Amino acid sequence: MRPDTGFRRFVITCRRHAAAAGLLAALFISGAHAGVLPEDEADLLYFRYDGGGVQVQGPSMLVRKSIGDHVSIEADYLIDMVSSASIDVETSASPYDDERTQYGLTASFLHGKSTYTVGYSDSTESDYLAKTMYASVAHDMFGDLTTVSFSYSKGDNDVFRNVKDPDGHKINDPAFHETLETQNFSVGVSQIITKNLILQGQYEVITDEGWTNSPYRSVRFFIGTDQQGQQPEVYPNTRTSNAASIRAKYFLPYRAAIDGMYRFYTDTWGIVGHTAELGYVHPLDNAFIGGNWIFEGRLRYYTQQAADFYQDIFPRADFSNFMARDKELATYSAMTAGLIATYEFKIDRFPWLSKGQLNFRYDYMAVDYDDFRDARFSLGSFGTLPDEPFAPGTEPLYKLRANIFQFYVSAFF
Amino acid sequence: MRILRGLLVLSVLAFGATGCSSIEPWVKPYDRENLADPIMAFGHAPNSQAFLDHVFDSREGSRGATGGAGGGCGCN
Numbered sequence: 001m002r003p004d005t006g007f008r009r010f011v012i013t014c015r016r017h018a019a020a021a022g023l024l025a026a027l028f029i030s031g032a033h034a035g036v037l038p039e040d041e042a043d044l045l046y047f048r049y050d051g052g053g054v055q056v057q058g059p060s061m062l063v064r065k066s067i068g069d070h071v072s073i074e075a076d077y078l079i080d081m082v083s084s085a086s087i088d089v090e091t092s093a094s095p096y097d098d099e100r101t102q103y104g105l106t107a108s109f110l111h112g113k114s115t116y117t118v119g120y121s122d123s124t125e126s127d128y129l130a131k132t133m134y135a136s137v138a139h140d141m142f143g144d145l146t147t148v149s150f151s152y153s154k155g156d157n158d159v160f161r162n163v164k165d166p167d168g169h170k171i172n173d174p175a176f177h178e179t180l181e182t183q184n185f186s187v188g189v190s191q192i193i194t195k196n197l198i199l200q201g202q203y204e205v206i207t208d209e210g211w212t213n214s215p216y217r218s219v220r221f222f223i224g225t226d227q228q229g230q231q232p233e234v235y236p237n238t239r240t241s242n243a244a245s246i247r248a249k250y251f252l253p254y255r256a257a258i259d260g261m262y263r264f265y266t267d268t269w270g271i272v273g274h275t276a277e278l279g280y281v282h283p284l285d286n287a288f289i290g291g292n293w294i295f296e297g298r299l300r301y302y303t304q305q306a307a308d309f310y311q312d313i314f315p316r317a318d319f320s321n322f323m324a325r326d327k328e329l330a331t332y333s334a335m336t337a338g339l340i341a342t343y344e345f346k347i348d349r350f351p352w353l354s355k356g357q358l359n360f361r362y363d364y365m366a367v368d369y370d371d372f373r374d375a376r377f378s379l380g381s382f383g384t385l386p387d388e389p390f391a392p393g394t395e396p397l398y399k400l401r402a403n404i405f406q407f408y409v410s411a412f413f
Numbered sequence: 414m415r416i417l418r419g420l421l422v423l424s425v426l427a428f429g430a431t432g433c434s435s436i437e438p439w440v441k442p443y444d445r446e447n448l449a450d451p452i453m454a455f456g457h458a459p460n461s462q463a464f465l466d467h468v469f470d471s472r473e474g475s476r477g478a479t480g481g482a483g484g485g486c487g488c489n
Contacts, residue, residue: 043459043460043461045458045460045461045464060464061460062458062459076459076460142438143442144438144442145438145440186477186478188480192440192445192448194440195444195446195448196447196448198448198453202478202480204477204478205477206477241475241476241477243475243478244478245478245479245480247480249453251447251450251452255450255452256452257450257453259455261480263475263478263479265474265476265477265478267474269474271474273473273475275475283452294452300469302469302473302475307474328472328473329474334472336469340457357458359457359458361457361465363465365468400472404465404468406464408460408461410458
């Protein structure tokens with residue numbers, strides 16, 4: 001049997017942080033308006049990510065419904081279909097396809113100026129199971145100018161490794177089963193500053209304990225001065241991260257809005273990250289283009305310093321206790337530009353529909369790595385060596401370019 | 414100085430949490446029309462925002478404090 005190695009990072013990382021997403025959803029929904037339950041809503045979304053040899057696409061559904069004046073229930077479901085021939089896969093394995101399904105259930109309870117939210121999500125994939133529970137509380141104060149939120153989530157993950165049996169079927173390696181426990185602690189404040197300006201701040205601590213790396217990926221190392229070998233990655237089995245962000249949104253005099261965000265990140269692996277984002281929203285509700293349109297442009301910049309135990313190529317085998325060659329732990333910077341077009345409508349025959357929206361979003365992402373080289377120039381692709389291989393450590397630096405599409409319909413009741 | 418500033422912020426928060434009603438809201442409810450406009454919302458449809466946040470999450474070493482990240486878990 002050989003490992004069905006592949007580009008798992010894209011999937012594994014987000015499963016690991018599923019808890020955070022659900023948690024933050026609760027924080028946002030209840031946090032910004034603690035004294036008001038979120039609007040009844042149904043969303044149907046199709047997404048597609050295409051970049052670096054990886055395609056991820058699928059549908060996602062979400063329904064939120066109030067029960068009386070004090071309870072709101074939200075359910076969501078999604079399917080990820082992954083087809084991967086990423087650079088990691090090209091240099092060490094064969095392409096693979098996989099599918100993941102996830103469902104989540106959230107309940108919010110309104111009591112006076114406070115909203116209490118609890119939720120559960122479950123994610124299933126052939127080599128990864130994730131179960132997450134979360135809870136948050138948000139409270140309005142100072143004449144509803146300030147909302148303070150506290151959140152906690154806990155995730156239990158089971159990590160498997162797929163291999164192929166003698167008939168070529170994908171099965172879990174019976175000799176490999178690891179676990180990972182994650183916990184998220186978050187506090188947030190939303191503050192109205194003026195009648196046109198709102199500020200939000202958030203601080204979040206995330207801890208991991210257990211199997212933190214991919215069971216598939218390898219590091220490479222020098223053999224002599226011009227040869228290279230590969231061995232499995234070794235990560236610490238704990239990680240604690242701290243992230244603090246502040247964002248502001250300002251209503252312009254002619255009914256448009258600008259917003260900005262900055263986030264600082266640091267963790268026990270030595271990664272230091274900076275994120276900055278700008279956005280501009282401009283509604284157009286005139287007869288010239290027909291109907292009510294909202295256009296939005298977004299620009300996001302991200303940069304990070306590598307993890308302490310990351311190297312593109314290590315001086316020798318077993319060079320240190322921990323070794324990684326995951327490009328997400330490398331030093332790099334990235335720019336993402338996005339455009340969103342929203343068409344709002346009402347249907348007279350459906351008076352129960354307060355508002356409908358058709359949305360299209362496109363983002364272009366460009367990532368330039370400072371210390372992750374394109375090893376296809378030396379190791380080749382899917383076992384085929386290049387005609388004129390580069391010496392290890394002299395390959396050109398890797399660049400990732402990705403197109404991200406989303407189309408979704410929202411209905412508010 | 415930093416510690417003093419931190420204590421000041423904490424005491425203001427604690428003061429508010431005890432239900433003090435002496436602080437007058439400086440933006441009255443009838444002055445919040447602009448803030449209530451849907452274009453002032455942070456983030457977009459919950460599953461759309463969650464999908465994009467997870468794209469970044471899986472590409473980047475940083476994680477957490479993404480604020481308006483939206484609902485469900487649209488992981489991928």
